[in-house]
Every structure is written in structure tokens, then in C-alpha cells.
Amino acid sequence: MSTEGRTAEASIAPLESAGFVRIVARADGDALAAAGLLARALRERGTPFQVTVGHTVTERTERASATEPEADDATIVVGSADADGDAVRLDATDRAATLETVELVREFGETPDYVLALAGLVAAGSDPGAGESEWLLETARDRGLVESRPGVAVPTADPVEGLAYSTRLRAPWSGDSDAVSDALAGLDLPEPGALGTDDRRAIGSLVALETVGAEDATDRSAEAIGQALQPYATPESPFATVGGYADVLTATARTEPGTGVALGMGHGVDRAALEAWRTHGRNAHAALDSAAASRHDGLVVLELEDGPVETVAELAVAYRSPEPAVLALGDGEAALVAADVVDVSIEAIARTLADETGDAVAYDDGPRRGYLRYDPDMDESTITATVREFR
Structure with missing residues (x-):
């Protein structure tokens, strides 16, 4: 789901001179890879840092401004946030955060982990080596890191x-x-x-x-x-x-x-990560198996008993949905995923839901996806109707 966003202001001056760096990342594989690449570069330079993850714009905004910063502190936010103007933001909607971060790391004079960078690009929905990432793949190949x-x-x-x-x-x-x-x-x-x-x-x-x-x-x-x-x-x-x-x-x-x-x-x-991956995959496929589906013009709605709503929506739109978008509804959260980039503002959907229900609605955004978090008692038909209105 597209939103207004801007790419990182590429100057690394605030980070080069920082005594402490706070990294706040979006909850997806691309952002995790970006945060990891930056953290490794800071570690090599001996710069203290902290990495946290925020699943919604509100969470990232709160984490980015959780404490009063010292004069030489710096904040970098991977993903949309209403963060302080001094924060370096990696929130372009048309470019993987991993690519933005690779450029920052190289400006630091550090060498990025090429395999992690390629994995981040794939998590962002890109093919390894496609477009401007070609040099990453070729370098990894030349060094025997991928084949x-x-x-x-x-x-x-x-x-x-x-x-x-x-x-x-x-x-x-x-x-x-x-x-x-x-x-x-x-x-x-x-x-x-x-x-x-x-x-x-x-x-x-x-x-x-x-x-x-x-x-x-x-x-x-x-x-x-x-x-x-x-x-x-x-x-x-x-x-x-x-x-x-x-x-x-x-x-x-x-x-x-x-x-x-x-x-x-x-x-x-690695072991803990693989166990989390096993559980996540098992739950996602089970949730899709048992989901109650309804079809609308341009949209399939899945009502889930349990399971990761974003992953279920992604699987459905890629392999099962006869319509170009899927809305997966869980317990107090929902994901909207489209087969292609579309001009739908998940922020507008969240604001409309909040206005109609009087409840707070948090959200997250991406080029083909949106995430909503709301009161579990909210009527699911209201969510479906609002999403359909904006499609």
C-alpha cells in the first residue's frame, strides 16, 4: 500500500559523529536485514547502539523518541514514522531499505555482509541481482559466497x-x-x-x-x-x-x-531463528487451510482463527486468491496485501476506521501491503467495508 515517504537523506554525518545510535526497525525481513547491516558497521567502528523493532508507525515513533537524547546521539528509523526531523529515515516506498543501508555502510568505510544484504532484498520482494543490486550479487559470487x-x-x-x-x-x-x-x-x-x-x-x-x-x-x-x-x-x-x-x-x-x-x-x-521459522510456517499454512473466505470485487477476505495475518495474506494473494488483493482478518489485527503496487493509503483506512468506531487504530505500510491493529471487538464487517471503499 503506497504512502507518502521519503528516502534517507544520504548524509551520514549524524551517524559518523554519534556517541550512541538508536536503530528502530519495521517488523519485516528487509528492515531486519537493514538494521543488522547497520549494527554490524557500528560495531566495527566501536559506536554503541541499540536496535528495537516496531510493528506499527506509532510504535516506531514512540521508540524513536522514547528518551531524551544526548547531544551526540543519533536515531535511524527503518520504515515510516512520525519521528523527529533529526532522525535519519529509511522509508522510501520504491526502494528496499537494505539497499539504502548498504550505501550508508559503504560510506562508513565498512564492508557489508553480502549474503545478509541479498537476503534482505529477497525479503523486500526483489530478485537477487536485479537492477541496481547487480553488483551485490556479482561481488558475492566472486567471493564464493553464493552459487x-x-x-x-x-x-x-x-x-x-x-x-x-x-x-x-x-x-x-x-x-x-x-x-x-x-x-x-x-x-x-x-x-x-x-x-x-x-x-x-x-x-x-x-x-x-x-x-x-x-x-x-x-x-x-x-x-x-x-x-x-x-x-x-x-x-x-x-x-x-x-x-x-x-x-x-x-x-x-x-x-x-x-x-x-x-x-x-x-x-x-540460528537454531532459535529456525525454530521460529518452523512455527511461523506451520501456523501460516494451517491458518490458510482453515480460513473462512469471501470474495468481493477485487478483494478476497479471509477470516482467521489464528495465524500470522501478513504471511497468510501474502500466501493467498500469490497462490490462492482469484482477486488481486487479500484482506486477512485476525484477532485485533489485519493485513491487506496486493499482487501489484497499488495506490491505496493504509493510513487513510486506519483513520477512517478510527473515525467510524471511535477506537484507536494503528497501522503499518509498504509498497504492496498494509497492516492494521485495532480493538479485537471491532466488527469485522466494518473493516471489510472500509477497505473495499478505498480499493
Whole structure:
């Protein structure tokens, strides 16, 4: 969902001379990668810092101004916020925060973690090496940090676990490791550590066929699964592929932001991050399986009993929705995700809901998504009607 935003004012003077830097990040994989890249650069320079995550514009604004800053303190906000004018803001709607941060890190004279940067770009919805990020991919390749191979972009070496809990794809067996094992049984695969090129190619082919061939798959499924195939392997990373790394960043950002921050900073929380990713993927697919759906002109509405609303909406719009946008309604929160960038202000939706109900409504925004947080007692039909009004 597009909103007014501005890219970071590229001068790093406030950060270079800072005695302490407060980093406030949006709750998504792109922002976590950006925060991690910046934190690593500050650590190399010996500059004290703090990283926190805010899921809404209001939370980020509050965190950015939580304490009275010292004269040499600096604040950088990744995502939209009504922050103080002195804060460096990375809130462009047309460019990944990761790219903005890579530029800042290089201006510091530090070398960014190229694999983390590529994972952040994928989490932002970009293809590795596309457009202005081409040099990032080429540098990572030249240094042996990534290599293209057949297969599917998952974070684990074990294809069963990787496919079962990935939120980059949606197949009939998604969320169920036993069902994945059954689906792969006919391929006669070796142990995960012994998978060869032909084995990975066979896995990729089966996943593609079962994804687009699912009974309720939509035409967009072919494009969506294409982005998860032919991954970039990461031999020196804690995760098997760039796309898998991105999936873990996104999962932790939405469910365990503290773990996600530590992951982005390179603090060796890989096991905890993978566990959060497993739980997130399992819950997202289960929620989509059990969701009550209604179809409107240009919009599918999903009523969830439980589950991460943003991830469910993303999966639905990519693989299941016959309409170009999905509104997922949870307990006191909702996500609106579109197949393409559209000119809809999630802030306007939030303000209208607040005016109509008299309740506070918090929000977050992005190029193709919006997030709302509201009183759980709010009538869901009011939310649906308001969203439809703005589409």
C-alpha cells in the first residue's frame, strides 16, 4: 500500500559523529536485514547502539523518541514514522531499505555482509541481482559466497523440512512434513547431505508441478513459484539459500523480533531463528487451510482463527486468491496485501476506521501491503467495508 515517504537523506554525518545510535526497525525481513547491516558497521567502528523493532508507525515513533537524547546521539528509523526531523529515515516506498543501508555502510568505510544484504532484498520482494543490486550479487559470487543451483529456495539442507515450512510457496502438502515426505518418496533421494544436481532438479520440478497443479491454485502461482526456484546457495551462511535466509528473516520479524534482531547482527541464534521459522510456517499454512473466505470485487477476505495475518495474506494473494488483493482478518489485527503496487493509503483506512468506531487504530505500510491493529471487538464487517471503499 503506497504512502507518502521519503528516502534517507544520504548524509551520514549524524551517524559518523554519534556517541550512541538508536536503530528502530519495521517488523519485516528487509528492515531486519537493514538494521543488522547497520549494527554490524557500528560495531566495527566501536559506536554503541541499540536496535528495537516496531510493528506499527506509532510504535516506531514512540521508540524513536522514547528518551531524551544526548547531544551526540543519533536515531535511524527503518520504515515510516512520525519521528523527529533529526532522525535519519529509511522509508522510501520504491526502494528496499537494505539497499539504502548498504550505501550508508559503504560510506562508513565498512564492508557489508553480502549474503545478509541479498537476503534482505529477497525479503523486500526483489530478485537477487536485479537492477541496481547487480553488483551485490556479482561481488558475492566472486567471493564464493553464493552459487546458483537447481532446486528450491529453503533455509535448510533437509528438503522435507524446508518445503514443509516455507512461506515462499504453497502446495497441497505445505505445513505437513509427513505429507512432504510422501510427496518426495517417489524421487528416491539420498540423505540431505548427499543431494546432487539431478536430485535438486527433480525436487524443483516436483514442487513446481504440484504447486501450479493444485486444485485451488491460481494463474499467479506459476510466477510466484518461479521466484522460489533456481536458488542461490550460500555455502558459508547458516542457512542453505539466500531465499531461505529471507524467509527466516521475515518469520522472526513477525513472530520473534528479538531473535530476528540478533540474527541480523550475527549473534549465532540460528537454531532459535529456525525454530521460529518452523512455527511461523506451520501456523501460516494451517491458518490458510482453515480460513473462512469471501470474495468481493477485487478483494478476497479471509477470516482467521489464528495465524500470522501478513504471511497468510501474502500466501493467498500469490497462490490462492482469484482477486488481486487479500484482506486477512485476525484477532485485533489485519493485513491487506496486493499482487501489484497499488495506490491505496493504509493510513487513510486506519483513520477512517478510527473515525467510524471511535477506537484507536494503528497501522503499518509498504509498497504492496498494509497492516492494521485495532480493538479485537471491532466488527469485522466494518473493516471489510472500509477497505473495499478505498480499493
